[in-house]
Amino acid sequence: MKKLLSLTLVSLLVLPIAAWAQGTLKIGTVDMNKTFRDYNKTKDAEAKINDAKNQAKKEYDERADSYKKALDDINNLNKQLEAPALSADAKAAKAKERDDKIANIKNMEREITEFRQTRERQLQEQALRMREGIVKEITDVVMERVKANNLDLVFDKSGNSLNGVPVLMYSRDNVDFTADVITALNKPGRPSSFNPNAAASPAKESTSATSSATPKKP
Template structure:
């Protein structure tokens, strides 16, 4: 009985492989380079432009805060220098000490604001990029699906995809089954020329 189970397993596996090989002969396969298609899709370029504009706006806002922060530091250093002067009176020293503490407090608050702004902007940008990327990939996949149906492909593989250990999933394909160029043309039909 113990010899029967491995023999049965081998027989079932052999039969399954035979079925796969016999049906694979009639299988029509299409190939797409999704990295290339994604990069050359006009909506990807438009989305990148918007994200870069948002990054630039955030950078300018951060530069403004940095300039204010530097002014506060300069003011604090000047007050600290004045406090070291032995010629100033006790009343003036007390006043300058209070001013220095206020400036230091403002600088710390501005530093916190800068960090919070940077973190918030970074999270917003990452979320926006991820959302746009998913939407664009979904659009591309819809067009791939439509084209695959028109061309009567049974299966479409992404030749830019990597398998385990970074090894390309698709090791070889005929150029004739790669319809990336046609897909890019179809996707970019709606693009307005600059």
């Protein structure tokens, strides 16, 4: 997914210099993008972040609706103040009411801006914690396979160089152990160091997603 949890990881996990010199390298490959995508906890984390975004959007919309109603009230008062038949006392009272509402709506503007910024930061932090936890679990399982099979070198076959060229141009299928890693990660009852629920925090809608809905100032 081209979302907050998307992963492009170029990994060089083990590189013993002595093995290079002896010409006895045992090499393995892992597709980290596929592993990340197919890990059940990635899907769980994505769902939690989407839920948090939706909740933040709902809260933002409630604030935006209140702002719009307040703005309509001010516009209505301005129209009433233009009425020729309005007495001086009535005009003064309505002018004061309008000014009070203008002061209040400015406070609402600040509160909406702070809410949006806070939620954006919280959602980014939540996604980062989840991503780091998932990557650590994947790396731990890869390292278990490295030790079990006495591998010297492991490449991420999904990784690209800075020039956009695959780091690994070719490898035999029999050195790839992506499927084994995914199976191990998704095994029921597997001990886990990462809990998506523990990583969750109050979330927010991104600035780009909410700023377009921000009502105009009076």
